[in-house]
Each structure stands twice: as C-alpha cells, then as structure tokens.
Amino acid sequence: MEVIMALTVGGMVAGAVYLFLSRQYLRVMFGVILLSNAINVAILTVGRLTTGNAPLIAQGAEVMDRAAANPLPQALILTAIVIGFGLLAFALVLGYRAYQEMGTLDTGAMRVAEPEDMP
Amino acid sequence: MILTAILAIILAAAIAPTLNRVLPALSHWFLALVPLSAALWFATQVPGVTAGTPVLETTSWAPSLGVALSFRLDGLSLLFALLICGIGAFIVIYSGGYLRGHPREGRFHLFILAFMAAMLGLVTADDLISLFVFWELTSITSFMLIGFNHEDARSRRSAIQALLVTGGGGMALLAGLVLMGSGSGEWTLSAIAASGADLRTHALYPAMLILLLLAAFTKSAQVPFHFWLPNAMDAPTPVSAYLHSATMVKAGVYLLARLNPTLGGTEAWFWALTIAGGVTALWGSAMALRSTDLKKILAYTTLMALGVLVLLIGIGSDGALKAFAGFLLAHSLYKGALFMGAGSVDHGSGTREVGELGGLWGKMPATGLFIAVAALSMAGLPPLLGFVAKELIYDDIFRNGHYLALAALLLANAAMVAAAATIFLKPFLGAPTKAAAHAHEGGAALLAGPGILASLSLLFGLWVGLPQGLLGAAADAVRGAPLGLELHLWHGFTPALGLSALTVALGLGIYTGQPAVKNALAKIQLATRIDHDRAWDCLLALLDRLARRVTGWLQDGMLHRYLAWIFTGILVLLGATLAVRGGLVWPGISLEIEDALGGSLALLILGGTVGAIRARSRMEAILSLAITGMSVALFFLLFGAPDVGITQLMVETLSAIILVLIMAKLPMLPPGSDRTRAAKLFHAILALGLGGVVSAIMLAVLDQPLALDLSHFFGDTSLLEAHGRNIVNVILVDFRGFDTLGEITVVASAGLGVFALLRARMGKRGRS
Structure with a gap:
C-alpha cells in the first residue's frame, strides 16, 4: 500500500508543479492546495500505514497498543493542515487585492516590482 | 600581551569619537599614548627576540574548527610591530594637528586606530585563518580611510578601487592559505615551517604560489596591480603617510617575506618576484620623475621602494635578505617623515604643486630641516640609514652578478636622488613664491612625527649598532636560519661605494636635466599607451554590463519562469543526488485484498488531480480539487488517523467556501491554454x-527501517505522564505544546494579514 501511495504522491506533486508553472494566479493557488495535500499524504505514508486502529489508549490499558497507527506523523500533519489553510486564505485574499489594484490575474502582467523597462 | 595590545588599540579606536568631542584639542595626544605604550612594550621584547626566542601566544577561538587566535613575535614581526605602533603613534598625533577643527576628526582617529589594530594583528598572526582575517580587516579599514573625504567623487572612486583590488587579492590569499594548510597538514605558520613538509615539491605548489603572489602583489601594488596606489593619495595626508608608506602596502611585502622560508627559493619564485619587483621599481621611479605634486612624487617613490623590497626577496641570497631588512626600516622612517613633511607644507602653504613652491626655508625652517634629513636618507647619502641600506643592496647584487637587476636598481636609485632633490630643493630654496608668502609652521603636533622619524634616520645611520640586532633577527626570520647581519656605515672603498657615487652623479644629472627627462618619459609612455586607470574603468563597466545581461536573462519579471528555474534546480540537485548516492530502489508492489479500498482512493486522488489540471472553468477545478481533498480525508480515516481526517474535511470545506467567495469577485479563467505548446511540453x-x-x-525512505522510538515514547507516557488517552491530541497540546502555540500564531497572523489586506486601499485612488 505504501508503494501505491508513494506513486500517488508523485502524481499529485507533478500536478501541483504543473499548476504552479501557470501564468494564471488561480491555477497557482490550485497548485498550492494540491501540493499541501500531497505532502500531508507523504508524511503519513512514510510513517507507515496501518489500517484502522487509531493511536488511542484503550480503557483499562496504561500504554498504547504497539499495533496501533504511528501517532507522530499524525500530529505533524494536523499542524501542517492548519498552517496550509492559513497560507491559502492569505494568498487568496492577496490575489483578490492584487486583482483590485492591477486589474489582472496574469502573473506575467503583474509588473509593479519589476517593470518591463528595467534592465 | 600581543592580543592585549591589539585589543587596547581597538578600545582606543572605540572611544576616539567621544574623546574627541570632550577634548577636541587634546584627544590625539591621549590616543597616541595607546600605540606608544604598545611600541614600548614591543621594544622591551627586542633583546629576547634578538637572542632567538620568539614570543608565542595562543588563545582558543573556534576550537571546533581548529582555528586559534595564535600570535608569534619573531624578528620580522617585531620589526613590523614596532614600525606600526611607533609610526602609528606619531601619525595619530600628526593627524590631530592636521585635521584640527575638522568635523569628523574623531571618526578619523577611529578608522586609523582600527586599521592599526588590524595591521598589528596581521604581522603578528601565526594562525593562517587569523592572518587572513586581519588581512581583510586592513583592506576594509583602509577603504574607510581612503574614502574619508566621502563627499568627493574621486575619493570614493579611489577607495572602491583600492578595496576591490586588495579585496580580490584577499580572496586569493584565503584560497592560497587553505591550499598551504591542507598541503602541509598544519594551520599555523610556525608549525608549517617546523614540520619540514616541503611545499615546494607539492603537486599544488604552482597554484599556491600564484594565489599567494596575487595577494601580495595586489596589496603591495606591484605591476600590473600598481594603479590603485597613486589614486589612493586622495586620502588625507596622514593616511598616505601611514598606510601607503610604512604599513599597509608593506603587508604584501611582509607576506612574501613571511612565506620565503616555506615557499621561496624556487625558479618560479625567483622570476616572478624579480620581474614584478624590477618593473615596479622602474615604473615607479619614471612616474615619480614625471610628477609635480609632492604627494604623487612620494607615492611613486613608494612604488619604487616596494618594487625593490620584492626584488630583494625574489633574489633571496643571504645578502639580499639582510639588505631587505635594512631597506625596510630605512624606507619606513624616511618615507613617513617625508609624507608628513609634505602634508605640513600643504597645510602651511596651501599647495603641494612643486612649481608653485619656493623659498619656504625662511617660513618653515623646522619642517624644512626634517624634510632635508629624510630626503638625504632617501637619496642614500651618508651618514643616514638610507645610505647604509643602499650599500647593503649594491654590495650583494654586485657580488652575485645579477647585472640586470643591478642596472634596474641603479636607474631607480638615481631617480630617487632626483626625486629627493625635487622634494627638498624646489620648495625650500630659491626665491619665495606667492604660496610661500603666508606659509607657516603647523605647531608641535605637525612637527613631532617628521622630527622624530627624521632624527631616527640619522641616529640609526650614525649608530648602526642600535638597530643591528633587530634587523638581524628580521633577516634571520625571512631566511628561516641565522644569517649574522653586521651593519657598517663605512665599508671602505668597495664597488658598492663606487656604485653609490655613480647613483648620486646620475641622479643629479637627471635633476638638472629634468625637462628633457620628462619629455622623454612622456614620449615613452605615449608609445606604450597603457592607461591602467582607463582599463580598470572599462573592466568595471564590462562587469556591470555582464551582470545586467545575466540578471535580465535570469530575472525577466515573469513569475512562472522564476518558478521553472527553481523547480529545475530542485530536480537536478535531488535527482543527481539520488542517482549518485544509489538512492533509487524499487521494492515491488504486492497487493493485498484489503488494499482495494486504499487503491481506489488513490485512483480518486489522481483523477481529481488530472481534473484540476485540465479544468477549463473555475467550478470544474474546484470540484476536482474537492474530490482530491475529500479522498485524502477518507485516506486518513482509513489508515487510523481519524483526527487528521476530520480536520482535513473541515479545512477542505472551508477552503472550498473561501475559494468560491473570492472567485465571485474575480474574472473567469481565460479561454484556451495560457501556455505555448513548447512551454506545455517543458512544464510537463x-x-x-x-x-x-x-x-x-519516498520509496528510498520506505526502504529503510522505521525508527519508532519516539512514537513508542509518546505511546508509553501519554496516559501516565500527560493523562490523555488520545495520543495525537496529547502530543499537540502537551508534548509539543509550543509547536501548537506557534501554529496558532501563524494562523492568527494570516488572519490579521487577511484583515489588513481587505481594509487597505492604499494607492488605488492615488494612482487612478
């Protein structure tokens, strides 16, 4: 299963990179969403996949069952998801304001910082 | 104690501006006490060092890197240290008088003392890395000093030129020293010399030699890197007197002398040094004869002296090294005195042009006397130290039969005689000119320096036994073995004496026939047509254009191209590493029946990805992304991560809502593709x-065994120590609570950022 997911993540990254290379700001945003999902899946996968069996300590037990899923990657992913969301929200609003100011979402035409006539 | 001396001078530099504000008229006298006491301490070390026991000091600096702050004081270092601190003290006093009332006098003292500390560190450093650090510090502080009159464009240009030339040499020095260190396995100069490792036969000897010679030649302004030194004369006179006569430009000479025992004595060394030194000496003397500005004349004679010093190290015979030590001291003393004297003339009369000066003797008798004595030493006349040094040079070169070098030296020395005559006779004798009418002496501060240095030139000449011990120790250090230097003012009637007489006669001939000589020189220069300054400007302009071209090509303002560069870089670096390090593994797929669910989720994820790429409308893209996102959430749920799955569902939903809300205000995706066919292929x-x-x-990672120690630790302690049964939750809020705090802060900042962006309407109305 891990091998399949490794290939799947590769596919997601490829899609994300392709979207990143677009000149349309929105497509770049789609790439951001896809890439953060891909990385989260990657983190869970390299921590090994265990079907079911969430990392919980059963009533009556004092320590976790060694057969349960690896809890560490999950904690990392939870942080990553939330931060990814923060990033996306900010980037989207930034794009919205950029459109208001410049009237375009074509990154090739956004040339405030580096005007065309610059050396 | 050496380190203490350096630190004390740095401290003096730090308090200089404040002290100058509190005591504007006296600060320089107090500041001079610091280098003066350092000089006195160094003087107390002379007997020990002369007896053959160098002073060693080591302070641990970066032990993990094996870099120590180690200092070593042998004859050569001590001679330099005495010159730096001794002349330095008088320079501080002199500049106090020279810059009296200047608004940035305090800053000047800061710079010059900082430079002094760097220079002192350079000549006493034993560790290769600290040697480099001090070398660079001298380049940087001298940049500050040359550019002291920063309102003046010429000053700024000269400062940058000096910095680039000597700084470039510094880079070469670092590379050369690293080669030396790795070649010998030792990282201090003394250990390299003691280890007996013969670097001359090392395979990388040519590379070492070229790099270190580059460093020394740029610093000591040898042809073809000589052009920055005359330009550096834009600095205030005390700077020229200090940096460009006694100290900084001699750093390169010091480096060569220091390396002579380890790297010297080969054919390549001999020819590189003698040719560069000889050409520099001749070129310097020719330019000195053509100049009419007192400071320029002195600058070019300095080039000549540096050339002679390099030439002597290159010849490298015992006699040449003895002469090296003698000439080093003689030149520092007379050149320091002459520069300060020329500064006093400028200060008192308002001009440095030889043609406008005359008859100053009546107005500035003391300065005149000191200049006269120093000029006699420069001309190499008895009974001054300059004469003793010149006899040593002639004696050795004649005896070893280096006739080409001898001819060059004879011409250069004759030019010195003419230059010395120009510097003294024209300004001070003859009928008083207009400039001389209101000339005046500059007070004690301006007289102390030239007075003492000129007196020393005379004293050491008359009493050669006084500097003999130290000069002998210095020559021994350059050879790396005892030489037994003996100085005599009177050698008897030797060939050297005859050569001296010939030199003086030739020099006076040149002086009297000056207009003709100048014309001839001008013609020669016109014929050769080498304008180094122009070439330098062209080089810089070329670099500038190249940088523009490259930047314009790499950074054309198109975001997707920047990203393509970055992605290409990542791809090449990661791919190459994987391939080279054998990271490509293929574990094979073995499908179990329970993988069917996971496999179908993977297919959904990939399907959503393809959909997002191919989407022509925004809604299509959002739906495709939602399929991927929800499948990822299900994937988390399936593989024992319910918390993550739930969070993913929530965030996915929120993201979709925000996307739709924002998209309502944004334009549709343009119809058709936004890339050309070629771009499509490249991007794919x-x-x-x-x-x-x-x-x-990921496959390479999966191929490795997984270390579960940390996960087991959390599993074992979650309930017992943190009282929680949901281990993921406990990790987030307890074990890694600060991480979560950071995460919350990030999200809060993003929220604030969004808020600020939506509120801000900056510039919109202003622009339209």
Missing part, C-alpha cells in the same frame, strides 16, 4: 520529473 517534463523524484525519495 519538469512536473513529471519532480513528481518522480518525490516518489523515488
């Missing part, structure tokens, strides 16, 4: 390559 290759690399890395 790049994307698939990066995806493949990520997969390969």
